[in-house]
Amino acid sequence: MIVCVCNAITERDIDEAVADGATSMQALQDSLRVSSQCGSCSGCAEACLERALSERGPARPLPLVATSESLPA
Numbered sequence: 001m002i003v004c005v006c007n008a009i010t011e012r013d014i015d016e017a018v019a020d021g022a023t024s025m026q027a028l029q030d031s032l033r034v035s036s037q038c039g040s041c042s043g044c045a046e047a048c049l050e051r052a053l054s055e056r057g058p059a060r061p062l063p064l065v066a067t068s069e070s071l072p073a
């Protein structure tokens with residue numbers, strides 16, 4: 001389903017953005033530009049965001065990763 005006609009953003013695009021870590025409308029606007037022109041899609045985009053977040057479940061903590069810079073020599 002097309003959510004944002006101005007930017008050709010689909011519900012699937014929003015699902016993928018949420019799977020990649022988006023948790024807010026600002027994050028969707030930054031990554032997809034949804035609701036960045038006429039704004040008439042903002043309500044639908046927010047509903048899609050909320051649905052995608054609820055289906056994703058609770059956020060998991062990021063794994064701790066050691067880098068060569070963070071390890072003692």
Ligand code: FES
Binds near residue numbers: 003007036040041
């Ligand atoms: S329909 Fe999304 S900005 Fe116009």
